[in-house]
Amino acid sequence: MEQRTAEELAKKARDISISEFFEKNRHLLGFDNPRKALLIAVKEAVDNALDACEEARILPEVNVELIQLEESRFRMVVEDNGPGIIKAQIPKIFAKLLYGSKFHKLSSTRGQQGIGISAALLYGQLTTGKPAIITSKTANGKKANLLKLKINTSTNSPDIIHEEETDWEGKEHGTRIEIDMEGNYIKGRQSVDEYLKETAIVNPHATFIYTNPEAEQIIFPRAVEVLPPEAKEIMPHPYGVELGRLMRMLETTAASTLQQFLTTEFVRVGPGTAKEICANSSLLPNMKPKNISRELAESLHKGIQKTKIIAPPTDCISPITDAQLEKGLRKEINAEFYCASTRPPGVYRGNPFIIEAGLAYGGEQEAEGPIRIMRFANRVPLLYQQGACAITSAIQSTMWRNYGLQQSKNSLPMGPCTIVVHMTSVWVPFTSESKEALAHYPEIVKEIKLALQEIGRKLASFVNKKRRIGEEAKKRGYIEKYIPHVAEALKDIIGFDEIQKKKVEDDLAVILEHTRGELEQVGIDNPDYDEEFAKIGQEENGEEEADDFGETKKKKRKDDDSDEDNDESDDDGSDEDEEKPSKKRKGTKQTKLMDDGED
Amino acid sequence: MAKTENPVVGKIKDVAQGIYDKIRKVKAPDIEMPIRSLNNVEYNAKEGYFKLLNKVKSRTLTASTIRTFAQTLRMMSLSKDLVETDDIATKREAYYVSKNWGEARFREQPESDTVMDDIEAMMGVNREQIGFIPEEKGGAVAGELIVIDKDDEGKRLEIDCTKFGSGAYSIPSSVEELSFKTKAKFILAIETSGMFERLHKHNYWKDASCILISMGGVPTRACRRFIRKLADEKNLPVYVFTDGDPYGFGSIYRTLKVGSGNAAHINEFFCVPQAQFIGITPQDIIDYKLPTHPLKEVDVKKIKDLIKNDPFIIHHKAWQDALQDMAKMKVRAEQQALAKHGLNFVSEKYLPDKMKNRKTWLP
Numbered sequence: 001m002e003q004r005t006a007e008e009l010a011k012k013a014r015d016i017s018i019s020e021f022f023e024k025n026r027h028l029l030g031f032d033n034p035r036k037a038l039l040i041a042v043k044e045a046v047d048n049a050l051d052a053c054e055e056a057r058i059l060p061e062v063n064v065e066l067i068q069l070e071e072s073r074f075r076m077v078v079e080d081n082g083p084g085i086i087k088a089q090i091p092k093i094f095a096k097l098l099y100g101s102k103f104h105k106l107s108s109t110r111g112q113q114g115i116g117i118s119a120a121l122l123y124g125q126l127t128t129g130k131p132a133i134i135t136s137k138t139a140n141g142k143k144a145n146l147l148k149l150k151i152n153t154s155t156n157s158p159d160i161i162h163e164e165e166t167d168w169e170g171k172e173h174g175t176r177i178e179i180d181m182e183g184n185y186i187k188g189r190q191s192v193d194e195y196l197k198e199t200a201i202v203n204p205h206a207t208f209i210y211t212n213p214e215a216e217q218i219i220f221p222r223a224v225e226v227l228p229p230e231a232k233e234i235m236p237h238p239y240g241v242e243l244g245r246l247m248r249m250l251e252t253t254a255a256s257t258l259q260q261f262l263t264t265e266f267v268r269v270g271p272g273t274a275k276e277i278c279a280n281s282s283l284l285p286n287m288k289p290k291n292i293s294r295e296l297a298e299s300l301h302k303g304i305q306k307t308k309i310i311a312p313p314t315d316c317i318s319p320i321t322d323a324q325l326e327k328g329l330r331k332e333i334n335a336e337f338y339c340a341s342t343r344p345p346g347v348y349r350g351n352p353f354i355i356e357a358g359l360a361y362g363g364e365q366e367a368e369g370p371i372r373i374m375r376f377a378n379r380v381p382l383l384y385q386q387g388a389c390a391i392t393s394a395i396q397s398t399m400w401r402n403y404g405l406q407q408s409k410n411s412l413p414m415g416p417c418t419i420v421v422h423m424t425s426v427w428v429p430f431t432s433e434s435k436e437a438l439a440h441y442p443e444i445v446k447e448i449k450l451a452l453q454e455i456g457r458k459l460a461s462f463v464n465k466k467r468r469i470g471e472e473a474k475k476r477g478y479i480e481k482y483i484p485h486v487a488e489a490l491k492d493i494i495g496f497d498e499i500q501k502k503k504v505e506d507d508l509a510v511i512l513e514h515t516r517g518e519l520e521q522v523g524i525d526n527p528d529y530d531e532e533f534a535k536i537g538q539e540e541n542g543e544e545e546a547d548d549f550g551e552t553k554k555k556k557r558k559d560d561d562s563d564e565d566n567d568e569s570d571d572d573g574s575d576e577d578e579e580k581p582s583k584k585r586k587g588t589k590q591t592k593l594m595d596d597g598e599d
Numbered sequence: 600m601a602k603t604e605n606p607v608v609g610k611i612k613d614v615a616q617g618i619y620d621k622i623r624k625v626k627a628p629d630i631e632m633p634i635r636s637l638n639n640v641e642y643n644a645k646e647g648y649f650k651l652l653n654k655v656k657s658r659t660l661t662a663s664t665i666r667t668f669a670q671t672l673r674m675m676s677l678s679k680d681l682v683e684t685d686d687i688a689t690k691r692e693a694y695y696v697s698k699n700w701g702e703a704r705f706r707e708q709p710e711s712d713t714v715m716d717d718i719e720a721m722m723g724v725n726r727e728q729i730g731f732i733p734e735e736k737g738g739a740v741a742g743e744l745i746v747i748d749k750d751d752e753g754k755r756l757e758i759d760c761t762k763f764g765s766g767a768y769s770i771p772s773s774v775e776e777l778s779f780k781t782k783a784k785f786i787l788a789i790e791t792s793g794m795f796e797r798l799h800k801h802n803y804w805k806d807a808s809c810i811l812i813s814m815g816g817v818p819t820r821a822c823r824r825f826i827r828k829l830a831d832e833k834n835l836p837v838y839v840f841t842d843g844d845p846y847g848f849g850s851i852y853r854t855l856k857v858g859s860g861n862a863a864h865i866n867e868f869f870c871v872p873q874a875q876f877i878g879i880t881p882q883d884i885i886d887y888k889l890p891t892h893p894l895k896e897v898d899v900k901k902i903k904d905l906i907k908n909d910p911f912i913i914h915h916k917a918w919q920d921a922l923q924d925m926a927k928m929k930v931r932a933e934q935q936a937l938a939k940h941g942l943n944f945v946s947e948k949y950l951p952d953k954m955k956n957r958k959t960w961l962p
Contacts, residue, residue: 475662489672
């Protein structure tokens with residue numbers, strides 16, 4: 001066999017462009033099957049639309065349309081009312097991977113890496129060979145720019161196939177993206193429908209108009225007329241900077257001294273802290289940043305860790321708020337109990353973040369099988385890779401049995417319950433570029449667990465109350481059941497007539513009802529419920545992604561109603577305590593109950 | 600018929616009337632009944648039985664008691680019917696009658712038995728007097744005894760207990776109407792039917808001129824009443840022969856002699872204060888070098904419980920000492936263990952010896 005020389009082999013090695021890389025590894029971006037690809041493309045386009053509108057302080061109105069062209073070919077059209085994009089930027093934003101405005105800054109926007117939408121273009125081009133069509137208009141009275149774009153994968157640069165100016169009648173400003181791609185549209189879980197619905201839940205300030213491939217139009221109107229507080233950009237916190245990044249920052253900074261570098265490039269570093277860092281790193285504050293070698297940078301990095309620096313500011317992130325979260329749940333689920341909780345801000349790797357959690361319990365939810373989880377990061381629903389997500393493991397490692405749900409060790413709790421968790425941060429750590437699962441930072445998992453415990457405690461008190469009510473209802477049933485027997489026996493022994501027997505029954509009812517007080521009722525009391533809305537994305541289908549955490553065994557919910565055999569408590573008359581009058585009387589499905597004033 | 604109202608019927612009516620009156624005044628009615636447990640008895644050494652104290656429980660009508668309350672009343676109604684028609688129902692039959700009460704029916708017989716016992720205690724009478732009889736037979740009798748009973752038509756019957764061959768006379772569930780003729784010198788009440796068979800087979804009753812009664816475990820009320828009546832009327836001493844274990848001492852012998860907590864309201868008539876315990880005592884185990892079994896955990900617990908809580912044992916130092924000895928020896932012995940010395944050892948040696956020597960007995 002002929003041997004090859006190193007020189008010959010070296011000829012084969014060459015640079016890999018990022019586009020080429022993702023062309024081959026499109027699954028890393030979530031484009032691993034036609035069904036999911038459709039969803040991811042919509043998600044990336046909608047994320048960008050919302051970010052653009054919010055940045056420009058415009059209440060978003062996003063129009064999403066999916067048109068089926070062939071059996072497995074779709075056209076995706078996403079149009080927003082955002083500020084538009086100037087012509088020069090359009091090609092790079094849409095047709096160059098890793099180009100973006102959000103990567104280099106820290107703020108709680110949806111997009112962060114500058115990959116998403118270009119990846120959608122790349123995928124469309126790969127599966128149909130067609131360019132994407134981008135139209136953008138920046139102001140009323142100006143012409144709109146229409147560009148047909150492809151990505152040159154070997155150079156990771158845009159190819160402009162066609163460009164023209166058009167009148168975009170009736171549009172003040174905004175951007176429209178049209179991509180043809182291979183896809184598969186199925187309703188139900190993990191569909192575009194579900195994604196848009198969940199997005200609407202956590203973005204109540206946005207309106208979505210969605211036309212699905214079956215030409216059904218669904219409108220999710222905005223629920224609040226106020227934009228969430230602007231996503232403020234912050235400088236990195238010293239604790240969150242790795243050595244490599246620190247070295248690059250030192251190279252590129254405009255600061256002339258180390259002291260100046262520290263105070264201008266980082267958040268929470270004033271002159272005093274900067275001096276302290278320098279002292280802890282054995283470096284002089286007046287050193288030129290560009291002259292700091294790798295070794296010195298390393299001691300600076302260590303010095304930073306040794307210095308006490310206050311946590312980053314948290315006004316740069318805005319939670320959905322517990323009230324909005326609960327409202328979203330009410331719209332989606334007809335349950336008996338809702339609650340939500342927003343945690344105070346936490347910090348991981350120098351990045352501030354906030355965890356919010358909410359739950360809906362009981363009502364029309366499936367009582368068998370594991371609970372439903374809804375995960376969100378910076379107001380974006382996470383539909384895939386549930387098993388790999390920090391939210392899921394935080395839920396699994398929480399002791400739900402204490403809060404009234406069934407749970408086997410380290411698995412999802414069972415029962416009629418939906419849990420929502422939202423993480424917002426200036427930088428959300430995902431496990432992969434496809435942004436489907438949160439990474440397991442201990443600080444984040446801990447905060448999620450604390451949030452879950454807060455809502456868990458509220459859940460526990462409701463579950464207990466419901467159980468008491470159930471027992472009470474049973475006792476009430478008891479009274480009705482056995483009063484005639486008491487009367488009948490007395491009639492037999494004493495020998496009175498039916499009229500007297502009726503009187504005895506009536507008196508007994510008064511005696512027993514009197515000692516029990518008024519009835520309270522729990523049940524579904526949810527005027528916010530939107531049945532049509534709730535159905536979206538809930539259709540049965542067999543193609544759900546098999547999640548990798550084996551939550552297959554279904555456990556039968558334990559019946560917490562003991563048989564009435566045990567009902568004769570001792571004759572201590574303890575159930576005659578004073579009772580409070582009732583409160584709630586609304587709702588459709590109700591269990592009668594009373595508040596026995598205990599507990 | 601100008602029959603005077605049975606006192607039980609009167610009492611049932613009184614209770615019902617009281618409940619009725621209270622209900623019509625729109626007040627929660629209650630039923631009072633004595634607590635039937637060892638906590639509510641004292642050992643009356645003079646009269647020789649467990650006497651009921653005056654602790655009562657009151658079952659007030661509430662949502663959680665209404666089911667039992669209704670059942671108690673229905674059971675009282677059934678009892679009234681039975682007494683009025685001079686009929687009887689077995690405990691099991693009463694349980695089945697309740698199946699006709701719809702929602703108020705009993706699910707298991709123990710439920711109806713408890714309600715029955717409550718009514719019995721409430722009325723302060725024996726359950727035969729409220730029309731209910733148990734299924735179980737009272738025990739087996741062999742020996743020099745003629746039981747005088749009546750047949751269905753009320754004709755006098757004389758039953759000779761020597762004429763049952765290898766079988767035995769069976770004590771009926773109700774013994775109040777019986778009378779006796781006997782020349783026997785004593786009654787020997789035996790725990791196990793196995794030992795009874797052995798003594799019967801060897802004609803021990805003939806040799807010792809006695810009446811053998813097999814209790815078959817804890818003696819039934821009928822058995823206790825039969826022995827009591829027979830001993831009282833014919834002025835016979837009663838000797839008790841059980842296994843040498845805490846169950847034989849504390850459950851079988853004690854219940855026969857002084858009654859039980861559960862039937863405290865009727866102990867006065869359903870006990871045999873003249874009974875004497877002849878064996879097997881812990882000392883016998885040593886003296887006769889009997890083969891033994893180790894005490895089980897329940898035995899140890901039972902010993903502790905007897906010493907601590909049983910008013911009869913607490914009254915008798917000799918019993919406490921015997922139980923302490925057994926606890927220390929950590930063994931128990933069965934009646935049949937005497938067979939180690941030969942099958943006839945029990946009738947030829949053990950019983951005659953024990954009978955002669957009062958000092959080997961326990962009170």
